[in-house]
Amino acid sequence: xxxxxxxTLYKKFEFKNFSEAFAFMTRVALAxxxxxxxPKWTNEYNKLEIWLSTHxxxxxxxxxxxxLSKIIDKL
Numbered sequence: 001x002x003x004x005x006x007x008t009l010y011k012k013f014e015f016k017n018f019s020e021a022f023a024f025m026t027r028v029a030l031a032x033x034x035x036x037x038x039p040k041w042t043n044e045y046n047k048l049e050i051w052l053s054t055h056x057x058x059x060x061x062x063x064x065x066x067x068l069s070k071i072i073d074k075l
Contacts, residue, residue, distance in 0.1 A: 002052075002069050002073075004061065005051075007053055007059055007060045007061060008040075008051040008052055008053040008059075008061065008065075009051070009052040009053070009061055009065050009066070009069050010049070010050070010051050010052075011049070011050050011069070011072075012047065012048070012049050012050075013047070013048040013049075013050070014046055014047055014048075015046045015047075015048070016046065017045075017046050018045050018046055020046065021043055021045070021046050021047070021048050022043070024048065024075065025041070025043060025048060027075045028041075028050070028072055028075060031068070031071050031072070031075065032068060035064065035067070035068060035071075037054070037064050037065075037068055039051065039052050039068070040052075040053075050072065052065040052068055052069055053065060
């Protein structure tokens with residue numbers, strides 16, 4: 001479940017291993033590039049954290065972030 005934290009939408013993911021995490025990140029990257037809306041994220045081995053906010057709107061959560069979060073959940 002996405003959480004609103006410090007003007008972002010935040011979610012932590014955990015995968016079986018690094019390869020699964022990286023494959024997921026690749027799918028997210030392609031979706032984000034298509035939307036021209038790029039997340040802040042960190043990855044360590046099988047863990048991935050994503051923060052979504054709209055930089056052009058002053059680093060707050062907008063409809064773009066809500067849309068991307070739903071796309072990410074479907075991946």
